[in-house]
Amino acid sequence: MKYEPVIGLEVHVQLDTKTKLFCGCSTAFGARANSQICPVCIGLPGVLPVLNKEAVNLSIKTGLSLECTIAPFSKFDRKNYFYPDLPKAYQVSQFDLPVNLNGKLEIQVDGKSKVIGITRAHLEEDAGKLNHDETGTGDSGVDYNRGGIPLLEIVSEPDMRSPEEAYAYLKALKAILEYIAVSDCNMEQGSLRCDANISLRPEGQEKFGTRAEIKNLNSFRNVQKAIYYEMDRQAKMLDAGERVVQETRLYDAVSGKTRSMRSKEEANDYRYFPEPDLVPLVIDSAWSDSIKATLPELxxxxxxxxxxxxxxxxxxxxxxxxxxxxxxxxxxxxxxxxxxxxxxxxxxxxxxxxxxxxxxxxxxxxxxxxxxxxxxxxxxxxxxxxxxxxxxxxxxxxxxxxxxxxxxxKGLVQIADTGEIDQIIEQVLSDNTKSVEDFRGGKKNAFGFLVGQVMKASRGKANPQMVNQILGEKLK
Ligand SMILES: [Zn+2]
Structure with a gap:
């Protein structure tokens, strides 16, 4: 059967602030592990987060550039899960009231324009990073320097219908982010991370199929490749009468394949609730207008x-x-x-x-x-x-x-002296009598060959128009 892919992308952008989202720790990349942490970002008891205003400014700037509505009232929520890279056992994010809503981004594929909807773009803090020893000791360490760095998660509508559209979306999004300078967009350093949601449906069917979420996509080309792989995998399952399960899959760039990581969690698995230590975020039109005034030409x-x-x-x-x-x-x-x-x-x-x-x-x-x-x-x-x-x-x-x-x-001045060119042509004609005969016998392409010989003899310096003209006259 012929299937149509339905693709949505989630892009995490590291906002280019000097300090973290809720504390004064540095966000500089590459520092010694755990040298940029404090009681707030490692979640010690009794601390209080303070929102970084610059991170909000950059979020608004991104929202405006993606033609989002800037929510006059938004709030932060705790997303609860247990993992060693998350010392608080919850991540501060935005659940039901994100800062940016309902935007759009225009992409070009094969000379055609298409508008992709942006569902939302919300602020959240990054988690730490696990480092696994690769020398075979089996040891793992955790670096909390990244924990608490501000991220903007930009979620698209499932509007893309081919891997090429997904690629074009990412390119267009990155171009905007670079234009407005909200992030360095360095993919190797993780400043830009992408997850792809993909499902298939029989061509002509309205209802979406069951989707898989692909993680660990560290380049735009890999996003495209992973989607191709998933389309193939899911189509084979559907053709065999099997069901695609909703799950999170990891992409392996070396094999070009995706593999199951965990069954996909639903929002209620995270037991979201409002962050009691932060006041809601109120953005009035004066604030967003002042940011709008700083936007460059996109x-x-x-x-x-x-x-x-x-x-x-x-x-x-x-x-x-x-x-x-x-x-x-x-x-x-x-x-x-x-x-x-x-x-x-x-x-x-x-x-x-x-x-x-x-x-x-x-x-x-x-x-x-x-x-x-x-x-x-x-x-x-x-x-x-x-x-x-x-x-x-x-x-x-x-x-x-x-x-x-x-x-x-380098003595590269063009020879535009008729006499000099004339001399070179004479030499070439006497060296290539066969070609001259060919030309006179009707083989038109012999002319091109002779021009080439003249240019070669002049080491590319003869004026081509003059060579053409003089040679033409001589061969008449
Ligand atoms: Zn800190």
């Missing part, structure tokens, strides 16, 4: 502006606006006087490829926007050809030298 809006203002194709604008630094770089080049589409071509092809190959970012790139413009000017003036520009570009990327200097030092 990815979708920037993309639309790039299409309109710079007359760029949707694709170019989409790539250029994935990250703020890249968008700024592009705009900087245009401000320096370069033609938008020409800059976009260079950035999308040469620059991004080089950055990717060298594992570098746009911030550390030695080619500054001004240098791109200088290089494009040299092409416009005919000093260098587009082909030589690639050599210049490579040199600029490595040395950070100015394009004019590179062209002079």
């Amino acid at each position: 990815p979708q809006a920037k993309k639309a502006r790039f299409v309109k203002e710079f007359e760029l194709p949707e694709y170019d604008a989409g790539v250029l606006t994935t990250e703020i630094p890249l968008a700024n770089y592009f705009e900087e080049c245009v401000k320096e006087g370069a033609k938008p589409k020409v800059v976009s071509n260079w950035v999308l092809s040469e620059l991004l490829r080089k950055l990717n190959d060298n594992n570098e970012s746009i911030e550390t790139c030695k080619i500054k926007p001004k240098m791109i413009c200088e290089m494009l000017n040299l092409i416009d003036k005919g000093t260098i050809s587009g082909k030589i520009a690639k050599t210049v570009f490579k040199e600029m990327f490595e040395s950070g030298g100015s394009p004019e200097k590179i062209v002079q030092e």
Whole structure:
């Protein structure tokens, strides 16, 4: 039978605050185990939590960017469960009254837009981290440095219908979070964590099937792969007449498979009740308006502006606006006087490829926007050809030298002297009499070969238009 996947995602974002959600302990990553803890975050008796206002500010900022309603009244609840990484035996979270509700996020898949609903985005504290000794002693330790760090859990509606949509959702969400700078979004350090809920239903059926929740997804690609694996696993079960059980499964990136971890708990298993040590969170419109005023132009809006203002194709604008630094770089080049589409071509092809190959970012790139413009000017003036520009570009990327200097030092100036080109062509024609005969005998592609030989003989420096023109005349 043909099935349709129904996918919802839960993303935990570590908010970029200096201190934890309810105490003054540092949130810096990588400190010695248990060096950033205090009686509050390890839950000693008699302590009182104090809410971190900056964490609320960042939550509101995220909510507004996802077009959520900011709840004027929300509260914190205790989510009770016993696990060694949770010293209080409960996590302070938000149950029935979260700070952000009913948002949406627009994604693009195969050139088509789709709006994915955001159910809620609530504040909660992180748990500690278990470290298992891998040398075979069987020892485990627990590091509470992470316990109490503020997280925003962003829960989507089950609106996604393919692994590609899930991937696009995560990309779009990360872009927004980076634009508004509420998190460093570092997946390796756990600043961004994702769980996926997936079920199948026969195509055309309205009712949802039983879902499995997949945890331990540490990259967006793995989310996509895990969903594919689950679709296959669940489809085989359904085809065999078996029932999919509601459970939590772990994804193993090495085998590419998911395996059962525990049966899925229901909300009532957690015995939620209001946190008695914290007052409800009241956010008036003045507070949320003051945050709204700090929001930058968001990815979708920037993309639309790039299409309109710079007359760029949707694709170019989409790539250029994935990250703020890249968008700024592009705009900087245009401000320096370069033609938008020409800059976009260079950035999308040469620059991004080089950055990717060298594992570098746009911030550390030695080619500054001004240098791109200088290089494009040299092409416009005919000093260098587009082909030589690639050599210049490579040199600029490595040395950070100015394009004019590179062209002079390496003797890359284009040959635009008719006499000189004429001479090279004569030589090539006498060396390739067979091709000349072929061309005159009607083999048109011999012309391309001869142009190639001339360019080669001039070491790429001959002006291509002039070569074409003079060669054409000579062969008439
Ligand atoms: Zn603390």
